Amino acid sequence: AAKEQGRNQFCEFAPTMEQEAQNRRLLLRDLQQGLDEGEFALHYQPIVEMRSGRTVKAEALLRWNQPVRGMVSPADFIALAEESGLIVPLGDWVMREAACQLAQWREEIAPAFRLSVNVSPVQLNSSGHCVQAWVAHLQDLSLPGSALVAEITERVLLEADKDTDARLQTLQGAGIQLALDDFGTGYSSLSYLKRFDIDYIKIDRSFVSLLSQGNEDATLCQAIIAMAHQLGICVVAEGVETREQHDILQRAGCDYGQGYWYGRPMPAQELTERLRAQHRAPQPAPAEHG
Ligand code: C2E
Numbered sequence: 232a233a234k235e236q237g238r239n240q241f242c243e244f245a246p247t248m249e250q251e252a253q254n255r256r257l258l259l260r261d262l263q264q265g266l267d268e269g270e271f272a273l274h275y276q277p278i279v280e281m282r283s284g285r286t287v288k289a290e291a292l293l294r295w296n297q298p299v300r301g302m303v304s305p306a307d308f309i310a311l312a313e314e315s316g317l318i319v320p321l322g323d324w325v326m327r328e329a330a331c332q333l334a335q336w337r338e339e340i341a342p343a344f345r346l347s348v349n350v351s352p353v354q355l356n357s358s359g360h361c362v363q364a365w366v367a368h369l370q371d372l373s374l375p376g377s378a379l380v381a382e383i384t385e386r387v388l389l390e391a392d393k394d395t396d397a398r399l400q401t402l403q404g405a406g407i408q409l410a411l412d413d414f415g416t417g418y419s420s421l422s423y424l425k426r427f428d429i430d431y432i433k434i435d436r437s438f439v440s441l442l443s444q445g446n447e448d449a450t451l452c453q454a455i456i457a458m459a460h461q462l463g464i465c466v467v468a469e470g471v472e473t474r475e476q477h478d479i480l481q482r483a484g485c486d487y488g489q490g491y492w493y494g495r496p497m498p499a500q501e502l503t504e505r506l507r508a509q510h511r512a513p514q515p516a517p518a519e520h521g
């Protein structure tokens with residue numbers, strides 16, 4: 232009977248696993264093709280300085296509009312791009328595209344504007360090889376390194392190999408700042424802050440959303456903010472969706488906010504208009520409704 236059962240299980244699961252593998256092969260093929268065909272785009276989400284209410288930075292977020300699949304979320308393809316190594320050329324494209332757009336915004340509208348770009352651990356280990364090329368590209372565009380923030384996660388250290396430290400040092404040596412993304416979701420965060428000279432931490436959305444449950448229990452966020460400031464690190468709150476969350480974070484001394492309350496990720500043109508309007512306005516614009 233056990234043998235019978237085992238065989239049945241095998242029959243039930245085998246096609247699923249095979250289907251799964253096939254789906255991944257097809258997705259990888261489409262990803263590769265999408266890169267060749269220029270199907271990727273960047274959207275930009277405002278990062279607002281809480282003190283002034285002004286959009287002083289943005290995060291570049293990858294969007295893939297696949298002819299048959301439609302819009303595919305990064306959550307559905309970044310992991311495969313990482314496993315397959317495709318994140319290396321894809322990430323290089325992101326860097327080039329983001330830097331060109333940034334140069335345009337700084338030149339035409341906001342000279343001090345900054346962009347945050349997500350960098351995968353795979354791009355920083357020995358499979359990646361283009362950190363030096365990113366720096367050269369910034370120089371070609373006459374952009375100071377300080378105009379760019381590289382967002383890394385704690386996974387970077389987890390997956391670090393002998394080249395990772397050197398690559399981070401190359402970035403930092405060029406003036407590029409580091410942000411620790413999704414802060415609080417990993418572990419031993421404090422040692423990461425010390426090991427890398429981190430400039431920003433981004434409080435993960437899961438903590439910020441707790442602030443919306445009516446109890447105003449801001450203790451955790453307050454503690455993170457106070458600790459970061461003690462260490463000379465600035466704080467960005469991710470996933471701010473309500474005025475209440477914004478108010479609590481602002482009272483706690485949070486430096487920057489990002490989330491639907493201020494604006495969703497948007498095409499470059501839309502952010503251009505927003506920056507123009509802000510530039511014209513003598514007073515800081517109040518936060519928009521998300
Ligand atoms: P992340 O870097 O933590 O980016 C923030 C994510 O939160 C974005 O999802 C953004 O759209 C979403 N978000 C922002 N504000 C709110 C809010 O108020 N409420 C809610 N519910 N969500 C909000 P997105 O664009 O789907 O990206 C997901 C993840 O994919 C990113 O998380 C990042 O880890 C990865 N990713 C995106 N673009 C790139 C890229 O160019 N390179 C790499 N390596 N990873 C990327």
Ligand code: MG
Pocket residue numbers: 290349382412
């Ligand atoms: Mg990020």
Ligand code: MG
Pocket residue numbers: 412413433435469
């Ligand atoms: Mg995040």
Ligand code: MG
Pocket residue numbers: 428429430
């Ligand atoms: Mg620093």
